[in-house]
Amino acid sequence: MQAITGTGVALITPFKNDFSVDTDALTRIVNFQIDNGIDYLVVLGTTAESATLSKEEKELVIATIIEANTGRLPLVLGVGGNNTHEVAHELKTRDLSAFKAVLSVSPYYNKPTQEGIYQHFKVVAEASPLPVILYNVPGRTGSNMLPATVVRLANDFENIVAIKEAAGDIVQAMKLIQHTPKDFLVISGDDMITLPMVLAGGAGVISVIGEGFPKQFSDMVRLGLENKVDEAYELHYLLADAIDMIFEQGNPAGIKSVFKALGLCEDVVRLPLVKVNQDLANRLDVFVKRLQ
Template sequence: MLLEQLKGTGVALVTPFKADESIDWNALEKLINHVIDGGVNYVVSLGTTGETPTLSSEEKLDLMKFTFEKVAKRVPVVIGIGDYNTRDVVKRLETCPLDEAAAILSVAPYYSKPTQEGIFQHYKAIAAAAPKPIILYNVPARTGRNMTAQTTLRLAHEVENIAGMKEASGDMLQCMEILRDKPADFLVVSGDDALALPQVACGMDGLISVAANYFATDLSAMIQAALVNDYKAARMLNNKLQRAFELMFAENNPAGIKAFLHKGGIIENNFRLPVMPVTDPLYSQIAEFLKNYK
C-alpha cells in the first residue's frame, strides 16, 4: 500500500548542471547517495525543484533511467509527470518506462487557471492512463490556482488510482479538512519544509522536502520523531533547521538549496535560465549559517 511505502521523508531532487549547462551526472549520483545515506525514505525525480521546465523530453527520460539505476531499489522512487496539457500528460504516462516507479507525482494544471471541475477532470483523465498510483500535488503559489479540499476529497473518494497528495497550499484549515475526511488509506504529505512539523502533528504522513537535498539526516529524523509523537525531539530539530528554511526560500527554489549544496561540496552552483543563483549577500548568509551548523 502506498501509504506504508511512502510514509516519512521524500526528497525532491535538484538537477545538478555543469558550467556549460549540461547535466552533471557524477554530481547527481553523489547527491542520490547523500540523501539515501542520510535516511530519506524515498526520492522524487523530475519535480519542479529539479528545474524540469528547462529540461528536454530526452533529458527527462535519461534522468528517470539514471535515477532508477543509481537508487538501485534502495528506496522507492516517485516520478514527477505533470503539465497544463492533459493530453500530453496522458501520452507521457502511457509511453514512459515507469515499471520501477512507486508512484507518479502530478502537479495540478498551471497557468491556464482551470475551474475546480477542470482540475477534477484533468486528474480523472490522467489517473485512467497511469500505470502507477497518482499523487496529487497542490501548490497554488506556482500553479496560480488552489485545488480546494472539496476537489481533493472528491478525487480521493471517487477516482480509482489516485492514492495520495502533496499539499503545499500553506492553508492549515484546508489541510485539516482533507485529513479529517480523506479515505483511511489515502496518503497525505506536506510540501512545505517550514510547515511540515505542525502538519504531521495534525495527521499528515510525512514530507516531500526540498531541504532534505542537503539536510537529509536532520529532516528525516525530525519527521520520524513527529510520526511517533516524540514532539520534544521533533521541535528541537525543527528549531535547528528553521533559519535554513528561511534562507533557502528567501529568493528562489531551487536557487537556495543549490547554494547550500554548492557550499557543502556536493554540486556546482549552476542553473538554466530563467533561474539564477542567489545573490551574493544571501550566499554569504548561507555560508555563515553552515559554518555554525552542527
C-alpha cells in the same frame, strides 16, 4: 502506500558551469540522501528545473537516478502538465517499472475551475498504471485545488492515493486530513509547516530543505510520526532559519547554494532562474558549516 510515508525529497538537477547536466554530481546527491535517512526520492519535480530540461536531458536524469539508487529507495516520478491529454499519453507510453508512484501537479497557467481540475485528474487516474499523488501548489499553478475537489477525487479513484499539499495553509491541510479516506495520505509540500501537518495526522513530506539536510529533517519527520513532539520541534527550530533562506531568492537556487557549500555540486541554475546573491550564499555557507 508505506513507500511514500516519511520524508521524500524533490531532487535537483545539478548542472556544470557550461549548463550541461552533471550526472556525477547527481549520483553523489542520490547517495547523500540514501546515506542520511531519506525514505524516498522524487524525480523530475519542479525543483529539478524540469521546465528547462530537454526530452533527452529528462531521460538522462531518470536513467542516472535509477542507476545510482540501485533499488535502495522507492522512486516517484513527476508526470504533470497543463495539457491533459499529453500527460495521459506520457503515462500510457512511458516505462514506469522503476517507480512506485507518479506525482502530478494541478494544471498551471490555464487556471481551471474546480470541475476542470477534477476532470483533468479523472483522465490522469484512468491513464496511470501507478498510484497517483496529486500536487497542489497554488503559488506556482495560479489556482488552488480545494479540499472538496481532493475528497471527491480520493473517493472516486482508487489509484489516487495521496496529495502533496503545498498551499502553505495549515487549516486547509487539516481539512484534507479530516475529510479524505483514512488510507489517503496527506503529504506536506511546505517545509516550514511539515511538522505541524505531521502532528495533525499527515503522512510526511516531499521536501526541498530535506535534501540539503537529510539527516536532521528526516529525523524530525520520524519523531513527529512517533508523536515525540518536543524532540521533533528541537530539530524544526534548528532548521527553520535555513528553510527561510533557501526560498528567499527562489527554488532551487537556494538549495543549490547549500549543495555547493556541502561540496556536492555547483550552484548553477538555468535562466530564467539566477544564482543567489553573495550575501545569501555566505549566510547559507555559515549555516551549513554550523551543522556539520
